[in-house]
Amino acid sequence: MSLAAPAPAAVARAPQVPRAASRTLPFLRSLLGVLVVTVTVLFLASVITFTLGALSDSNPAAAALGETATQQDIDRLNHEFGLDRPLVVQYFSWVGNALTGDLGRSWFTTIPVTDSIKTALPVDLSIAALALVLALVIGGGAGIGAALSNGGIIDRAVTLVCSILGTLPPFVIGMALIVVFAVKLQVLPAGGYVPINVDPGEWLRFSILPALALSLDVAASIARQLRTSLVGELRENYAVGAEMRGFGRRRVLFGHVLRNAAGPTLAVIGLAIPLIIGGAVMTEKLFGLPGIAQLALQSAEKGDVPVVLGTLLVTAVIVVAASLVINVLQTALNPVARRGAGTAKAAR
Amino acid sequence: MSSQPDHQPRRTLEVTDLQVSVGDHLVAVQDVSFTIGRGESVGLVGESGSGKTLTCRAVLGLLPATGHVDRGRIVLGDGADTVELTDAKRGTWDRVRGLRLGAVFQDPTSYLNPSLTVGHQLAEQLRVKRRLSRRDAHARSVELFAEVGLRDPAGVFHQYPHQLSGGMLQRVLIAIAVSCEPELLIADEATTALDVVIQAEILGLLRRLRETHQLSLLLVTHDLAVVAETCERILVMYGGQIVESGPTEEVLRSPRHPYTQALMGVATIGNWQRRKLDVIPGQPPAAGAEMPGCRFAPRCAYASARCVAGAVPLTDLGHERSARCVLVDDLSAPSVQEVSA
Amino acid sequence: MKTLKALWRIPSARLALLVLAAIAFLAVFGGALAPHDPLKQYTDEVLQGPSSAHWLGTDYVGRDVLSRLMAGTRLSVVGALEAVLIGALLGVPSGLVSAWLGPRLEWITLRISDTLVILPFTVFAIAVAGTLGNGLQQAMIAIGVLMSPIFYRVTRAAAIGLRRTQYVEAAELMGATEWWTLRKHIWSKVLPNVAVTAAQAMGAALLVVASLAFLGLGITPPAPTWGGMLSADLGYLSQQPWAPIFPALLMMATVGSLNLLADSMRDVTGATTAPRRRPRRTTARPEKQSREEQSDVVPA
Numbered sequence: 001m002s003l004a005a006p007a008p009a010a011v012a013r014a015p016q017v018p019r020a021a022s023r024t025l026p027f028l029r030s031l032l033g034v035l036v037v038t039v040t041v042l043f044l045a046s047v048i049t050f051t052l053g054a055l056s057d058s059n060p061a062a063a064a065l066g067e068t069a070t071q072q073d074i075d076r077l078n079h080e081f082g083l084d085r086p087l088v089v090q091y092f093s094w095v096g097n098a099l100t101g102d103l104g105r106s107w108f109t110t111i112p113v114t115d116s117i118k119t120a121l122p123v124d125l126s127i128a129a130l131a132l133v134l135a136l137v138i139g140g141g142a143g144i145g146a147a148l149s150n151g152g153i154i155d156r157a158v159t160l161v162c163s164i165l166g167t168l169p170p171f172v173i174g175m176a177l178i179v180v181f182a183v184k185l186q187v188l189p190a191g192g193y194v195p196i197n198v199d200p201g202e203w204l205r206f207s208i209l210p211a212l213a214l215s216l217d218v219a220a221s222i223a224r225q226l227r228t229s230l231v232g233e234l235r236e237n238y239a240v241g242a243e244m245r246g247f248g249r250r251r252v253l254f255g256h257v258l259r260n261a262a263g264p265t266l267a268v269i270g271l272a273i274p275l276i277i278g279g280a281v282m283t284e285k286l287f288g289l290p291g292i293a294q295l296a297l298q299s300a301e302k303g304d305v306p307v308v309l310g311t312l313l314v315t316a317v318i319v320v321a322a323s324l325v326i327n328v329l330q331t332a333l334n335p336v337a338r339r340g341a342g343t344a345k346a347a348r
Numbered sequence: 349m350s351s352q353p354d355h356q357p358r359r360t361l362e363v364t365d366l367q368v369s370v371g372d373h374l375v376a377v378q379d380v381s382f383t384i385g386r387g388e389s390v391g392l393v394g395e396s397g398s399g400k401t402l403t404c405r406a407v408l409g410l411l412p413a414t415g416h417v418d419r420g421r422i423v424l425g426d427g428a429d430t431v432e433l434t435d436a437k438r439g440t441w442d443r444v445r446g447l448r449l450g451a452v453f454q455d456p457t458s459y460l461n462p463s464l465t466v467g468h469q470l471a472e473q474l475r476v477k478r479r480l481s482r483r484d485a486h487a488r489s490v491e492l493f494a495e496v497g498l499r500d501p502a503g504v505f506h507q508y509p510h511q512l513s514g515g516m517l518q519r520v521l522i523a524i525a526v527s528c529e530p531e532l533l534i535a536d537e538a539t540t541a542l543d544v545v546i547q548a549e550i551l552g553l554l555r556r557l558r559e560t561h562q563l564s565l566l567l568v569t570h571d572l573a574v575v576a577e578t579c580e581r582i583l584v585m586y587g588g589q590i591v592e593s594g595p596t597e598e599v600l601r602s603p604r605h606p607y608t609q610a611l612m613g614v615a616t617i618g619n620w621q622r623r624k625l626d627v628i629p630g631q632p633p634a635a636g637a638e639m640p641g642c643r644f645a646p647r648c649a650y651a652s653a654r655c656v657a658g659a660v661p662l663t664d665l666g667h668e669r670s671a672r673c674v675l676v677d678d679l680s681a682p683s684v685q686e687v688s689a
Numbered sequence: 690m691k692t693l694k695a696l697w698r699i700p701s702a703r704l705a706l707l708v709l710a711a712i713a714f715l716a717v718f719g720g721a722l723a724p725h726d727p728l729k730q731y732t733d734e735v736l737q738g739p740s741s742a743h744w745l746g747t748d749y750v751g752r753d754v755l756s757r758l759m760a761g762t763r764l765s766v767v768g769a770l771e772a773v774l775i776g777a778l779l780g781v782p783s784g785l786v787s788a789w790l791g792p793r794l795e796w797i798t799l800r801i802s803d804t805l806v807i808l809p810f811t812v813f814a815i816a817v818a819g820t821l822g823n824g825l826q827q828a829m830i831a832i833g834v835l836m837s838p839i840f841y842r843v844t845r846a847a848a849i850g851l852r853r854t855q856y857v858e859a860a861e862l863m864g865a866t867e868w869w870t871l872r873k874h875i876w877s878k879v880l881p882n883v884a885v886t887a888a889q890a891m892g893a894a895l896l897v898v899a900s901l902a903f904l905g906l907g908i909t910p911p912a913p914t915w916g917g918m919l920s921a922d923l924g925y926l927s928q929q930p931w932a933p934i935f936p937a938l939l940m941m942a943t944v945g946s947l948n949l950l951a952d953s954m955r956d957v958t959g960a961t962t963a964p965r966r967r968p969r970r971t972t973a974r975p976e977k978q979s980r981e982e983q984s985d986v987v988p989a
Contacts (some may be wrong), residue, residue, distance in 0.1 A: 040800045045807070055821060167941040171919070183926055238460055241460065241521075244445055247446070281811040281904070282811060312813065335508040
């Protein structure tokens with residue numbers, strides 16, 4: 001079970017029905033499999049991140065002191081930051097510290113990287129979460145509408161809008177939203193931020209445009225996948241059977257079909273999480289939000305390697321964690337994976 | 349709507365002059381009329397492509413997207429309970445299906461939602477259609493599971509479809525279909541995919557349910573033997589038309605249509621091993637093929653110029669029997685060997 | 690060549706090919722044909738609307754928008770092309786090889802591809818810029834590396850499907866060398882999948898390159914690119930709310946054409962970019978039929 005397969009694989013229908021007679025606690029086994037994959041992916045992500053740092057020719061002295069740095073200064077600072085140790089030792093101390101929540105200190109300000117990330121991260125996470133909710137509502141609604149009108153006007157409109165959204169970078173969508181809602185209608189602010197714990201209402205007012213800009217892309221993917229799955233599932237015999245039992249359209253859709261169409265759609269959402277996090281970076285710049293991307297961009301300009309690596313690693317961890325949640329949800333939706341085949345097959 | 353004269357038995361389903369076409373006006377079913385009385389069991393027999401499944405789908409309102417009813421009437425029930433199913437709207441269907449009309453199909457696995465327990469799916473039927481409480485629905489479901497012969501019904505309630513065998517799933521679907529005491533149960537090749545022993549068990553179950561639930565049964569099958577075992581009356585379809593109908597026993601004793609005779613030649617009643625129909629030489633006509641006369645003529649041993657001269661009507665032979673053949677009067681009981689030779 | 694002819698018969702593919710040919714033309718000659726120097730600042734004509742002198746108006750320092758669009762095509766397209774090439778060069782060989790690797794090595798390559806998939810383009814590109822320096826090459830390498838899993842997965846799926854087909858086995862039995870088997874039989878089946886993926890990836894890469902330009906990564910400011918122009922327009926949305934429309938339209942046309950082309954190629958060649966998925970259900974019946982026929986060609 002992969003954490004994040006590319007899109008096509010995700011289209012495969014969730015409830016496969018293997019009649020495997022394996023009786024070895026399949027749930028625990030699949031859990032273990034997911035765990036092994038997760039740990040491996042996190043390890044590889046940390047290696048990639050660390051390699052970037054190791055390949056970098058910037059060092060704290062050059063970064064902090066610039067051209068005037070003497071060899072003595074360089075050696076002193078390199079020693080201070082532990083850069084004179086062998087790479088393997090550096091890697092394991094970096095990862096070891098990261099596991100305890102210590103990502104090192106900035107070469108410039110010597111502020112702990114974790115602290116900087118801690119202040120910036122809630123901005124992105126809250127907006128990404130709002131974006132995800134919006135994407136689910138918009139994409140879910142559009143997908144269901146398109147599937148129900150299959151071939152009709154709503155279907156064609158949704159397909160068209162989805163294809164257009166797919167040809168634009170997310171920041172252009174954000175710009176269009178700014179033009180409409182901030183410049184023309186002047187109902188929402190074009191930039192700025194109020195933390196959610198300070199004033200939730202204001203937070204929503206400032207976050208709704210960035211979140212919307214972020215969500216439309218994902219909403220399009222959700223709508224497209226949901227439409228395809230729903231149209232397919234509605235043709236399945238069990239949907240015909242539910243109709244045959246005298247269930248109304250709504251019950252067939254929400255009680256029977258949606259549940260099975262949700263699996264592939266969840267997979268698409270899982271794939272969209274890196275997109276949302278990556279897109280959050282862009283909306284931050286677009287709307288002037290004090291998020292993790294501003295931190296990373298500013299640090300990247302200065303060559304502040306520990307901060308840059310810290311943001312990359314934290315991003316990777318967030319994406320992996322989110323994928324894990326999606327994975328669990330998928331398993332929960334699929335009785336074959338949940339209970340295992342054949343465990344309770346009664347003898348006729 | 350004309351009510352039935354009093355001396356006739358109460359009617360469950362009446363299909364009159366049904367014509368169904370598929371795709372670009374390919375007439376796949378034509379001139380099909382039959383009645384099913386209260387508590388009666390009728391077998392609809394024919395090869396694949398004979399139009400039997402389309403007929404039954406039309407009655408259920410489940411024609412494929414490309415198919416539609418061109419002509420004819422479908423009426424369920426009689427007297428005050430009459431429901432016109434011709435061109436019925438979704439709302440009408442939702443009131444009829446499940447409550448008055450139940451159906452089971454060939455591939456039971458595919459007709460159950462893979463991600464819901466079978467108990468949930470039966471209980472849902474009772475809760476939605478019968479407005480039972482959760483607790484009552486559960487209790488009644490377990491009763492029904494026991495009634496259709498599932499062992500450990502309380503345990504089966506919590507099983508998912510993939511955990512049960514095909515025979516068990518068909519029992520589950522039958523339980524769902526009869527749960528709201530419908531007047532008519534339509535079984536479309538319901539036993540075809542099952543192995544012989546289980547097939548016999550399911551047919552036994554259907555016979556039992558007919559008695560206990562005063563159920564009318566429309567059994568659609570390609571298997572003459574299944575009809576012989578289960579049905580009081582038989583309708584033989586060929587090329588989209590009914591070619592012979594009558595009480596099962598009499599039709600099988602003295603078939604009046606060469607096709608019925610040919611069918612009997614290849615399906616020895618009582619012998620479960622020989623159930624294939626493709627032994628009749630030749631091919632059935634393609635759906636929508638334009639044929640002026642008898643549609644069986646190209647494969648018929650007795651065919652003559654008379655057969656293809658014009659449309660052959662269904663001739664009433666008395667004793668509730670009828671056949672669609674120009675030779676019906678001459679053809680009393682020719683030997684089967686001649687036909688299949 | 691046969692494929693190209695078949696593509697030409699599909700109207701949407703023809704349109705896409707024409708648009709892409711125009712874009713390619715702009716990429717090569719756009720700079721030379723531009724009516725103005727894309728870098729020249731007409732300081733007394735800042736933020737002008739469309740006029741006879743400047744057909745699409747001028748930007749915030751008075752540069753001609755049309756000229757910048759034409760000249761900017763090359764950097765935008767070449768950047769994306771480079772990223773896709775890197776992705777294909779990394780992904781296709783590893784995908785082919787992984788089909789013949791043992792399960793352990795295969796597992797590891799799959800996990801590497803998982804890891805690259807979870808890294809967001811923008812964050813990774815920022816990190817690369819911060820550690821390896823901010824330049825076009827670094828940015829495109831970063832994008833290419835993150836794109837390689839798509840090529841890896843697609844190639845691998847096609848190769849695995851074919852590894853078990855009889856004619857490959859037959860070729861091996863008849864004593865054909867491994868390399869010949871690979872080249873002659875596999876490649877002809879893998880190539881359509883790679884081509885479809887490349888067209889899709891090219892569209893995606895254009896968007897990513899634009900996004901990076903918006904963040905100030907990859908391409909340094911005075912040089913014109915579509916993304917850079919969009920980014921510059923952001924500051925002047927209240928004065929020129931329509932300005933982003935021109936680069937956005939150009940980008941939409943290009944990316945849309947690439948997507949159309951990918952779809953048509955899939956239909957024409959019967960490529961299945963989807964590993965292990967059920968036949969796609971479409972409302973168009975004949976299309977579905979042809980898909981099913983094609984799926985018989987590549988047994989999984």
